[in-house]
Amino acid sequence: xxxxxxxxxxxxxxxxxxxxxxxxxxxxxxxxxxxxxxxxxxxxxxxxxxxxxxxxxxxxxxxxxxxxxxxxxxxxxxxxxxxxxxxxxxxxxxxxxxxxxxxxxxxxxxx
Amino acid sequence: xxxxxxxxxxxxxxxxxxxxxxxxxxxxxxxxxxxxxxxxxxxxxxxxxxxxxxxxxxxxxxxxxxxxxxxxxxxxxxxxxxxxxxxxxxxxxxxxxxxxxxxxxxxxxxxxx
Numbered sequence: 001x002x003x004x005x006x007x008x009x010x011x012x013x014x015x016x017x018x019x020x021x022x023x024x025x026x027x028x029x030x031x032x033x034x035x036x037x038x039x040x041x042x043x044x045x046x047x048x049x050x051x052x053x054x055x056x057x058x059x060x061x062x063x064x065x066x067x068x069x070x071x072x073x074x075x076x077x078x079x080x081x082x083x084x085x086x087x088x089x090x091x092x093x094x095x096x097x098x099x100x101x102x103x104x105x106x107x108x109x110x111x
Numbered sequence: 112x113x114x115x116x117x118x119x120x121x122x123x124x125x126x127x128x129x130x131x132x133x134x135x136x137x138x139x140x141x142x143x144x145x146x147x148x149x150x151x152x153x154x155x156x157x158x159x160x161x162x163x164x165x166x167x168x169x170x171x172x173x174x175x176x177x178x179x180x181x182x183x184x185x186x187x188x189x190x191x192x193x194x195x196x197x198x199x200x201x202x203x204x205x206x207x208x209x210x211x212x213x214x215x216x217x218x219x220x221x222x223x224x
Contacts, residue, residue, distance in 0.1 A: 041220070042218070044154075046212050046213065098169075101153040
């Protein structure tokens with residue numbers, strides 16, 4: 001069965017302390033791996049799509065990478081406004097073009 | 112208005128009530144989705160509409176009834192809900208059903224008493 005696991009569940013960083021969030025997946029026929037950001041009381045906000053191993057995407061302090069088993073969201077010198085829950089999701093050839101989400105990593109950046 | 116809007120933002124209803132959630136997208140998209148987000152659980156896809164036709168129904172109880180009158184509007188009609196239905200209900204849209212980038216509304220926080 002296709003599935004995705006995010007770790008850690010929660011992460012607390014000091015402002016400026018770089019780190020990475022992990023999304024491990026077991027998917028046959030991966031069509032795309034997605035990262036979303038969700039603030040409390042709001043809907044998820046699209047960040048990145050990765051399609052193949054070795055691909056990288058960057059946006060401000062965030063960089064997403066993809067291997068054949070994992071995706072990482074690297075956060076460089078985070079600021080308090082980066083605090084949010086980060087969700088990864090996938091679409092596979094067997095999922096009828098539906099997004100399947102992980103449980104998320106709740107990131108808190110302390111000033 | 113821009114993006115995807117949802118009303119109401121908060122709703123408290125009794126188990127015997129009937130209510131409706133509304134979603135409107137201003138992006139010119141052709142596919143719309145309902146998701147349920149419960150505490151400590153991943154987002155669960157409930158329904159998918161493409162060009163106003165329902166194309167997916169992921170084993171959702173019949174007490175949830177979707178309606179898509181046109182490509183910009185999506186409703187979720189609720190009746191005889193259970194306390195375990197309390198959750199954040201999110202609407203999303205995408206250019207087409209096969210487009211991978213989905214844009215979400217802010218959600219309706221539903222509490223069933």
